[in-house]
Amino acid sequence: MTVILAVSNQKGGVAKTTSCLSLGACLAELGWRTLVVDFDPQGHLTLAAGYEPDEVEASVVDFLLAEASEADLRSLLLPTVMTNLDLLPADLRLATVEQSLTKREGYEYTLLHGLQSLTPLQWDVETLPREKYDAVLIDCPPSLGTLTILALTAAQWALIPVQCEYFASRGLLRLLDVIDAVRQHTNPSLDYWIFATLFDVRNAISRRVYEELQGHFKGHLLQTVIRLDTRLRESSMVGEPVILYAPRTRASQEYRDLARELVERLQQKESIE
Numbered sequence: 684m685t686v687i688l689a690v691s692n693q694k695g696g697v698a699k700t701t702s703c704l705s706l707g708a709c710l711a712e713l714g715w716r717t718l719v720v721d722f723d724p725q726g727h728l729t730l731a732a733g734y735e736p737d738e739v740e741a742s743v744v745d746f747l748l749a750e751a752s753e754a755d756l757r758s759l760l761l762p763t764v765m766t767n768l769d770l771l772p773a774d775l776r777l778a779t780v781e782q783s784l785t786k787r788e789g790y791e792y793t794l795l796h797g798l799q800s801l802t803p804l805q806w807d808v809e810t811l812p813r814e815k816y817d818a819v820l821i822d823c824p825p826s827l828g829t830l831t832i833l834a835l836t837a838a839q840w841a842l843i844p845v846q847c848e849y850f851a852s853r854g855l856l857r858l859l860d861v862i863d864a865v866r867q868h869t870n871p872s873l874d875y876w877i878f879a880t881l882f883d884v885r886n887a888i889s890r891r892v893y894e895e896l897q898g899h900f901k902g903h904l905l906q907t908v909i910r911l912d913t914r915l916r917e918s919s920m921v922g923e924p925v926i927l928y929a930p931r932t933r934a935s936q937e938y939r940d941l942a943r944e945l946v947e948r949l950q951q952k953e954s955i956e
């Protein structure tokens with residue numbers, strides 16, 4: 684089964700895009716066939732994966748609008764520098780696609796239906812039976828609009844990066860309300876995980892907010908914490924996942940830990956169900 688995770692938080696700059704690419708790369712390194720989907724009109728994930736959103740020939744927008752065949756959908760995918768990691772890019776039209784989308788009945792399911800029919804780029808038609816992605820990570824925009832609703836409808840999990848600053852819990856509660864609404868309307872089994880990013884160990888507020896998160900969201904809080912590391916900034920600028928750009932740095936280690944923790948949690952869930 685394909686695990687679909689929507690990396691979402693309406694707050695800007697909390698490392699959604701960075702986490703999407705870094706985690707995607709770590710899952711790919713563990714042998715998971717992984718797709719990262721740029722679902723933000725800013726196109727940052729596309730950039731961070733080494734492509735120009737202005738220059739890609741086709742994108743997730745065509746994926747949303749087209750009544751395309753399976754083969755056409757697959758042609759929208761781009762390879763990345765990592766084996767097992769593909770990208771469904773965004774382009775600037777994503778900002779305006781919402782209006783035409785919402786006129787359609789059942790538009791909330793558009794992304795889900797498209798993703799269900801995708802096969803990995805490295806799928807060898809000759810030798811392998813029909814293959815699916817093991818994981819899909821969707822990079823959501825910093826808003827709770829239509830695109831985020833589509834992503835949460837497609838996902839089994841919302842994966843929520845939180846920067847441990849004042850008001851973080853407040854913003855989180857709004858997002859959890861939206862998750863509840865999505866559960867009621869389009870995706871009853873949606874669940875969520877939270878993890879701390881941009882964590883500054885020297886900052887007392889960071890530590891306090893983290894303790895608050897531990898108190899309020901216990902079963903949902905992942906243990907791995909991603910600390911501040913400028914290598915993450917540099918790696919996005921050169922268009923490479925951090926585990927390739929700086930494989931032995933702390934950020935690479937922490938994202939690898941996060942990927943392993945996710946895999947363990949997913950396996951625990953599977954064995955319970």
Ligand SMILES: Nc1ncnc2c1ncn2[C@@H]1O[C@H](COP(=O)(O)OP(=O)(O)OP(=O)(O)O)[C@@H](O)[C@H]1O
Nearest residue numbers: 695696697698699700701825881910911912915916
């Ligand atoms: N752990 C970290 N340490 C230092 N810098 C980081 C870390 N994580 C992310 N960054 C940097 O912080 C900035 C914001 O990260 P990112 O773009 O991933 O956030 P975002 O939530 O996707 O933002 P937006 O809401 O605009 O989509 C980027 O410059 C990124 O390189």
Ligand SMILES: [Mg+2]
Nearest residue numbers: 699700723727
């Ligand atoms: Mg982003």
